[in-house]
Amino acid sequence: MTAGGKAGETAGTVRAAGAMSGTSLDGVDVAVVETDGADIIGFGDSHYRPYSASEQQVLRGALGRWQGAEGLGAALEVVQTAHVEALGEIDAELVGFHGQTLAHEPRGRGTHQLGDGATLAEALGRPVVWDFRSADVQLGGEGAPLAPFYHHACARYLGYERPVAFLNLGGVGNITFADPRIARPEDAGALLAFDTGPANAPINDLCQERLGQPHDAEGALARRGRVEQGALELFLADPYFYKIPPKSLDRGSFADLRELVLELGDADAAATLTGMVAAAVLQAMDHAPEPPSELLVTGGGRKNPVMMDMLRAALDCPVRDIDATGLDGDMLEAQAFAYLAVRVARGLPTSCPGTTGVRAAVGGGTVSRPQSSPAK
Numbered sequence: 001m002t003a004g005g006k007a008g009e010t011a012g013t014v015r016a017a018g019a020m021s022g023t024s025l026d027g028v029d030v031a032v033v034e035t036d037g038a039d040i041i042g043f044g045d046s047h048y049r050p051y052s053a054s055e056q057q058v059l060r061g062a063l064g065r066w067q068g069a070e071g072l073g074a075a076l077e078v079v080q081t082a083h084v085e086a087l088g089e090i091d092a093e094l095v096g097f098h099g100q101t102l103a104h105e106p107r108g109r110g111t112h113q114l115g116d117g118a119t120l121a122e123a124l125g126r127p128v129v130w131d132f133r134s135a136d137v138q139l140g141g142e143g144a145p146l147a148p149f150y151h152h153a154c155a156r157y158l159g160y161e162r163p164v165a166f167l168n169l170g171g172v173g174n175i176t177f178a179d180p181r182i183a184r185p186e187d188a189g190a191l192l193a194f195d196t197g198p199a200n201a202p203i204n205d206l207c208q209e210r211l212g213q214p215h216d217a218e219g220a221l222a223r224r225g226r227v228e229q230g231a232l233e234l235f236l237a238d239p240y241f242y243k244i245p246p247k248s249l250d251r252g253s254f255a256d257l258r259e260l261v262l263e264l265g266d267a268d269a270a271a272t273l274t275g276m277v278a279a280a281v282l283q284a285m286d287h288a289p290e291p292p293s294e295l296l297v298t299g300g301g302r303k304n305p306v307m308m309d310m311l312r313a314a315l316d317c318p319v320r321d322i323d324a325t326g327l328d329g330d331m332l333e334a335q336a337f338a339y340l341a342v343r344v345a346r347g348l349p350t351s352c353p354g355t356t357g358v359r360a361a362v363g364g365g366t367v368s369r370p371q372s373s374p375a376k
Helices: 053-062 073-087 117-124 134-138 148-157 200-211 217-223 229-236 266-285 305-314 332-345
Strands: 014-021 027-035 040-050 094-105 110-114 128-130 164-169 172-178 191-198 295-298 319-321 366-368
Touching: 014 073, 014 332, 027 073, 027 332, 040 073, 040 148, 040 332, 053 073, 073 094, 073 110, 073 117, 094 117, 094 332, 110 134, 117 128, 117 366, 128 332, 148 164, 148 172, 148 191, 148 332, 172 266, 191 266, 200 217, 200 266, 217 266, 217 305, 229 266, 266 305, 295 305, 305 319
Parallel strands: 014 094, 094 128, 164 295, 295 319
Antiparallel strands: 014 027, 027 040, 094 110, 128 366, 164 172, 172 191
């Protein structure tokens, strides 16, 4: 932690806002969580600021680039402007700013989330916690996923008494097996988490490339197609599925998926890519410490009924849209970074061996405070 140590705003319950811009590149989610850094006390407002088509094009052009690369200025301006606009709608004492992931290579060049928390703090006039992943990667962790500590808090908030799984289907899929019987998320056995495989990103890319549409709305395209089993088998032969978790992926991982469906018609290609998501989750269930009481699905993928039907057909446990519990599946990732921001400000861990493979529990993140008040 830099820029001033612990935030004074963290005594007792904090009203924190989290901002998340995922690999699906659809926009910025902002959500407020009231928390002491351990328990969820309540929830506040949420806001969504979509990226325009031109902004998405700029961000897509920056994918795969690392810190210091040429041509990132336009993408940085998109990220900063969108976050200032989104967070300006929200009343909060502290902000958790994830930034836009452009590249993730934990065993190589590290991880790159585009965005400047210090500049954001000046614009908002509030402390901003950011750069959540770097410390974990530097200490040998995967740097992802980071939502599991929040998932554990959600399981306890919802009153679960048995292990439960959280599946986030964003651009990439990730799963958390949470045991609410263990009080602290960093304690052994409380959490196991890892990326399952590609989720919405390749489907979105297919729809954009072939149809000029941002995604497969309601799974309508996939519903008209069939899963090509040969392509599915080649997908499942990828070495990633044989790695022991924790493990993580970049949006650009599984880059050969486009080739696997290249010769298929639009509907069959969409159905096959959707089937791959469910097949990857089935593979992930083999690593569950014990069978979960149910699987709660978050992220945009839960709104694809074809994807949800495929998951229910593949898995033995009940599969539910997390909205059915009263939580907001659209905002769970943003809420996670609000929760993590408070943990960072209080010096609490944000990842552990069971979530990222880091050697020991670690608290990542940098706290930046505004040096001047924003103009009125």
